[in-house]
Amino acid sequence: MANDPLKVIAGVDTHADTHHVAIISEHGKHIADQEFLAVGSGYRKICDFITQFGPVIGVGVEGTGSYGAELGRVLANEGLTVQEINRPNRQARRLRGKSDPLDAYQAAESVLAGRGTSTPKGKNGPVECLRVLRAARVSAMKARTIAVNQIKGILVSAPEPVRSKYRGMSTTQLVPALEHSRPAGTLTDPEYATAMVLKNLATRYRSLDREITQADDQLAEILALHAPMLCDLPGVGTEVASQLLVTMGDNPERIGNEAQFAALTGTAPIPASSGKTTRHRLSHGGDRAAKAAIHHVVVSRMASDQRTKDYIARRTEEGKTKKEIMRCLKRYVSREIYNQLTNPRPAPVITDLRPTRQQLGITLQTASGHFGTWPGTLSRIERGLSRDDALAHEYRTWLAEQNPVKDMS
Structure with missing residues (x-):
C-alpha cells in the first residue's frame, strides 16, 4: 500500500573509536550512512539515527563480541533485533573494494538476505x-x-x-x-x-x-x-561447566536444539566418505574451547565411568577404533550436556550410603571386595566426589540385602 511506512534495515561496521552505520530499505535500496563515536552519547545517536527512517526490521552488527559488544547491548535494550554479521565474503570484497560505508551497507544487506548472520550472545548476566x-x-x-x-x-x-x-x-x-x-x-x-x-x-x-x-x-x-546441577554430570567440573556456559552465552535460547549445540561445540558428525570407504568425522568448526571441554569429559569418563567402559568394550568388539568410539562419545556427551542445560535434573541422592554402611558395621574393604573395586572408589561415591549411578544403585541394593530381618512376632 502507498501509505505503508518505509521499513528499514541497519548495518554497523564497528571499530575501537568509531562505528559506521548504514541504512537500507526492505527492498535493498541504500538510504543513508553516517559515522558515530563509539561512546555512550554516540550509541544514543546511533539509536536515533536508525529509528528516524521508519520501523526497523533488524540491525546487523559486526563484532558483537568485541568492538560492538556495548552497542549490541544498547540496541537490544531499545527493543531492536540485533544480528551478528560473520566475516564478509573475501571474493565480494575484492570485487567491490573495502571502506567503512561499504562494510556497513554489506552488513545490512546480509541481514536482508539472511546469510552469514547469527544471534549474538547476551553479555548482561x-x-x-x-x-x-x-x-x-x-x-x-x-x-x-x-x-x-x-x-x-x-x-x-x-x-x-x-x-x-x-x-x-x-x-x-x-x-x-x-x-x-x-x-x-x-x-x-x-x-x-x-x-x-x-x-x-x-x-x-x-x-x-x-x-x-x-x-x-x-x-x-x-x-x-x-547452574547448580550441571556439575552433577559425570566428568563435568567447574572448569568444563563454566566454559560450556560461556559458549552458550546468557541467552541459551539462541541455540534451537541439541544438534545446533553439537555443531557449536565441534562434536557434530559430518560425512567423510570416499569410494568404498564410508565413515564420519567430527566437524572442525565451532568453539574450540568448548570442544576441548567435551574432550576432557570423555577422557575422564573413559577412566572412571563404568557405563563408558562398558560402551567402549561393546563397540570395540564391533570393530570400532578408539578414535571412532571417542567421536561417538563426544556426540553423546554434547547431547547429555545440552539436555542438562535446558532441562536440569539433579543427580541421584547418595547421602544415605555411608550412614547405612556404618549402621550395619560393614567396612569399606568388605564392601569393595564384594564389588571387586577399590575401597577409595566406594568412598568417593559415598562422599559425592565421583559419580557412578549404576554402581551406587548396586551398592544400595547390596546394603539393603545385608540388613538383618527383624523378628516381627
Missing part, C-alpha cells in the same frame, strides 16, 4: 561474569607455568651451592623452599643474584597460585547459583 573470570584465570595459569619453567631453567645453570640446596625437589617442595629462602650478598655476586631471582619467581608463583584458587572459588560460587 552471570555467564558474562564467568567469561571475564575465566579470562583472568587463564592468563594467571599461563603466567604461573612461565614462572615455574623459568625457575627450573635458571637452576640448570645456577652455581653449584644454589643447585645443591634444591636438587631432587619436586615443584611443590621447590617453590615454598625458594620463597622462604633468605639470600645474602651483593648484586655483583652471581650466587646471590641467582638466589634472589629464584626467590622472586617463587613469590610470583605463589601469588599466581592464590589468584587461580580465588578464581576457582568465584567460578564455583556463580555456578552454584546459576
